[in-house]
Amino acid sequence: MSDTFNPDTPNIDAPAIDSPTTDPEPAEFEVKMASRVDRLPPYMFGRINSLLYQKRCAGDDVIDLGMGNPSDPPDPVVIQKLTDAASDVGNHGYSKSNGITNLRREVASKYHRKYGVSLDPEGEIIACLGSKEGFSHMCLALMGPGDTAIIPSPYFPVHMYGVILASGNVVALDVADPDKFLSNVAYTCENLTPRPKVLIVNYPHNPSSAVIEADFFVEVVRLAKKYGLMVIHDFAYADVAFDGYVPPSFLSAPGAKDVGVEFTTMSKGYNMAGWRVGFCAGNADMVRGLGTIKGYYDYGMFQAIQIAAIVALRETEATVLQQSQVYQGRRDVLVSGLRRLGWNVNPPKAGMFVWAEVPEPWKSQMSTMDFAMKLLEEGNVAVSPGSGFGAAGEGYLRMSLVENEHRLRQAVRQIGKCLSPGRKGADSVASSAS
Structure with missing residues (x-):
């Protein structure tokens, strides 16, 4: 019978093992992205932004x-309030991720004053780090693998890719005709299995500047209740409208709070884009879901900014x-200038953009991206090609109204010179079209 094993007794019969003198050749290290990132296409505006940077550097x-x-x-009073609030040492700690109480109360006050909508600041309003952040995190709260959202087409990129990053699927429907859009929503819900879970709407629409009247949202609520759709309305251009048009709030439709929420922002009408102040308001369960996601991701915006935002909303x-009148003047300058060049352009009723159809013969001879690159390369004018907003945007350009009227007139002159007969490239396109 063998002796009992003693772990402290060396095994003198075991061969000696030499330590390796060199490490094995390592395999090439590979970073593997999540499938949600792999689903994202190349950034559509990368070529334009790269050339824009190069030209400015030159x-x-x-x-x-x-x-x-x-x-x-x-407004100067907002900047002064930010300065004062930033000087208060009590404002430099972590803030509540859903926004300070007085800010949410001020949002509720604006909704009641402007739209006649009553909101509970405690349960039906949450502050976001800009509406884009709020929208993206709302998609995470509502959607997962196998879920489908209906979105407007052409689409603002986050409406598409916020859903994709949440592992959801997308059905894009044309927004040009509001009645047809609603009819297509109903058709999709009747014929797609499983039915879509979320309906995303955006009016005034970016990029096309399409607008609707209040009865549109009445029908949206009816369809949402019939088909079990949760509604997200991106109301980013609520404060920028022209010619007496007042964009309606989704929440003003009877029963809207039963089925959805609305995102607003202070980036546009208040000129506070870099401040990143947005809001989500409406259905308490959806607001709570967004708050749950945000509780894991952030500690809210700098409290001094929130205090200044209160003054902006109040005063x-x-x-x-x-500011809307300023944008209207710029719209008139750009639209009239492009029309003098022979472009087919409809003046928008709201928003910060002109959605312009590419003129012939260029539209038939080159892609919208190539046309935009031509304007940048030869005319020193940067625009957004419609194809960057999906296939429905092909043949159009989105032109923003952020430059002053003098610069917009100069842009029109440079576009006209770039496309005028006799310029290199212009003659060749014209001759091939004739």
Whole structure:
């Protein structure tokens, strides 16, 4: 019988093992992205942004009508309040992720004053780090693998890719005709299995500037209740409208709070884009879901910014109306200038963009992306090609109204010169079309 094993006794019969003198050749390290990232296409505006950067580095004066980045400052009283609040040491700690109480109360006050909508600041309003952040996190709260959202087409990129990043699927429906859009929503719900879970609407629409009247949202609520759709309305351009048009709030439709929420922002009418102040309001369960996601992701916005936002909402309504008049003047300059060049352009009733059809013979001879690159390369004018907003945008350009009227007139002159007969490229396209 063998002796009992003693772990402290060395095994003298075991062969010696030499330590390796070299590590094995390592395999090439690979970073594997999540499938949600792999589903994202290449950034559509990458070529334009790269050339825009190169030209500006070379000293070219490029007029940028591509990004809707407000160039005007907020009301001075808002900036002063931010300065005062930032000087208060009590405002530099973590803030509540759903927004301070007085800010949410001020949002409720605006909804009641402007739209006749009653909201509970505690359960039906949440502050976001801009409406884009709120929208994206709402998609995470509502959607998962196998879920489908109906979105407007052409689409603002986050409406498509916020859903995709939440692992959802997308059905894109044309927004040009509001009645047809609603009819297509009903058809999709009747014929798609499983039915769509979320309906995303966006009026005034970005990029096409399409608008609707209040009865549109009455039908949206009816369809949502019939088919079990949760509704998200992106109301980013609530405060920028022209010619007496007042964009209606989704929440003003009877029963809207039963089925959905609305996102608003202070980026546009208040000229506070870099401040990142947005709001989600409406259905308490959906607001709570967004709050749950945000509780894991952030500690809310800087409290001094929230205090300044309260002053903006409370005291600068006249400034917001004046800003709309500024955008209306810019719209008139750009639309009339393009029409003089022979472009087919309809003046928008709201928003910060002109949605312009590419003129012939260019539309038939080159893609919208190539046409936009031509305007940038030869005319020093940057625009957003419609194809960047999905296939329905092909043949159109989105031109922002952030430059002043003088710069917009200059942009029209440079576009006209770029496309005039006799220029290299212009003659060849014209001759091939004839």
